[in-house]
Amino acid sequence: MQDDFERIAALRKELEEANKQYYELDQPRITDGEYDALMRELLALEAKHPDSVAPDSPTQRVGGAVAKEYTKVRHLEPLLSLDNAFDAGDLREFDRRVRQVFAEVEYVVELKIDGLTVALTYVDGLMVRGATRGDGSVGEEITANVKTVGSIPLRLNKPVAKLSVRGEGYMPKASFARLNQEREEEGLSTFANPRNAAAGSLRQLNSRITAERKLDYFAYQLLSANELGLNNQIDVLNYLKEQGFVVNPEYKVFHDIEEVIKYCEEMAGERHRFPYDIDGLVIKVNDFDLQQELGFTAKSPRWAISYKFPAEQVETVVEDIILR
Numbered sequence: 001m002q003d004d005f006e007r008i009a010a011l012r013k014e015l016e017e018a019n020k021q022y023y024e025l026d027q028p029r030i031t032d033g034e035y036d037a038l039m040r041e042l043l044a045l046e047a048k049h050p051d052s053v054a055p056d057s058p059t060q061r062v063g064g065a066v067a068k069e070y071t072k073v074r075h076l077e078p079l080l081s082l083d084n085a086f087d088a089g090d091l092r093e094f095d096r097r098v099r100q101v102f103a104e105v106e107y108v109v110e111l112k113i114d115g116l117t118v119a120l121t122y123v124d125g126l127m128v129r130g131a132t133r134g135d136g137s138v139g140e141e142i143t144a145n146v147k148t149v150g151s152i153p154l155r156l157n158k159p160v161a162k163l164s165v166r167g168e169g170y171m172p173k174a175s176f177a178r179l180n181q182e183r184e185e186e187g188l189s190t191f192a193n194p195r196n197a198a199a200g201s202l203r204q205l206n207s208r209i210t211a212e213r214k215l216d217y218f219a220y221q222l223l224s225a226n227e228l229g230l231n232n233q234i235d236v237l238n239y240l241k242e243q244g245f246v247v248n249p250e251y252k253v254f255h256d257i258e259e260v261i262k263y264c265e266e267m268a269g270e271r272h273r274f275p276y277d278i279d280g281l282v283i284k285v286n287d288f289d290l291q292q293e294l295g296f297t298a299k300s301p302r303w304a305i306s307y308k309f310p311a312e313q314v315e316t317v318v319e320d321i322i323l324r
């Protein structure tokens with residue numbers, strides 16, 4: 001018979017493995033019910049041995065902290081916004097400006113997830129802080145809520161002294177539909193779209209409520225990447241995956257803006273085939289030395305632009321008028 005501490009270690013290992021299978025590999029091996037039973041057993045054992053609770057224990061994901069209001073946090077580096085391109089002409093103009101500095105350029109094109117930016121800080125491999133974008137310089141501290149997002153690692157696979165990650169917190173369409181269904185049944189107001197639902201869920205003062213919202217996260221940026229020997233965006237995305245983050249797999253590399261334009265126009269028609277909302281694409285110069293050369297305008301990088309999908313003709317569906 002294992003003693004409590006051996007059982008605690010075994011349960012943590014099993015729950016972390018199940019989490020990895022579910023979020024990173026998208027192949028759940030145990031049912032939600034089995035996962036919950038293991039979690040309940042671990043919570044009970046940790047309650048019996050409170051000094052055994054580690055900050056990266058899976059039990060830290062169930063939430064429970066109820067904040068009274070938000071503390072504000074200043075970001076290490078400001079979170080930038082993006083200039084927008086609305087058509088092929090805008091993209092050609094962006095490319096012309098880039099090529100004024102370098103004739104040869106490689107672009108990485110990523111889906112633009114329609115969520116909200118969340119900045120994560122890890123110290124010695126453990127997640128110590130999560131923060132909203134706020135005004136770009138000062139955001140809200142939402143660490144307890146961020147810990148409930150299953151695809152955000154509580155501990156890095158290869159701990160480093162300090163790591164600052166940026167990515168998009170979002171609510172998958174399925175979670176959004178279920179949440180609005182539940183709220184309707186409870187006579188509560190429904191959320192207008194997954195982005196609002198994600199923002200409301202991540203800015204919840206009660207992290208137990210956040211834990212129920214089934215949020216997700218795609219990492220896409222690292223601060224001080226060059227200190228880690230990473231000198232382009234593709235290397236950063238691979239590094240983030242190695243560390244245990246979920247990176248959106250739909251990114252592509254192009255060498256020519258005409259290919260980028262073709263891909264953007266193709267994707268405008270494909271936007272609904274993903275299990276999450278996207279509102280465009282983000283085109284980034286891949287090489288960090290070239291990004292450095294290009295620099296920034298007052299509010300956004302000169303080495304990145306977002307291609308916004310054209311507004312859709314939403315046919316107004318007239319609700320069937322139920323004649324009572």
Ligand SMILES: NC(=O)c1c(N)nc(OC2CCCC2)nc1O[C@@H]1CCC[C@@H]1O
Nearest residue numbers: 080081082110111112113117168220282
């Ligand atoms: N929403 C996204 O999927 C996304 C992305 N895939 N990549 C970036 O790269 C940043 C890095 C520096 C400038 C933009 N930003 C994104 O979202 C931004 C955050 C703020 C405005 C955009 O939504």
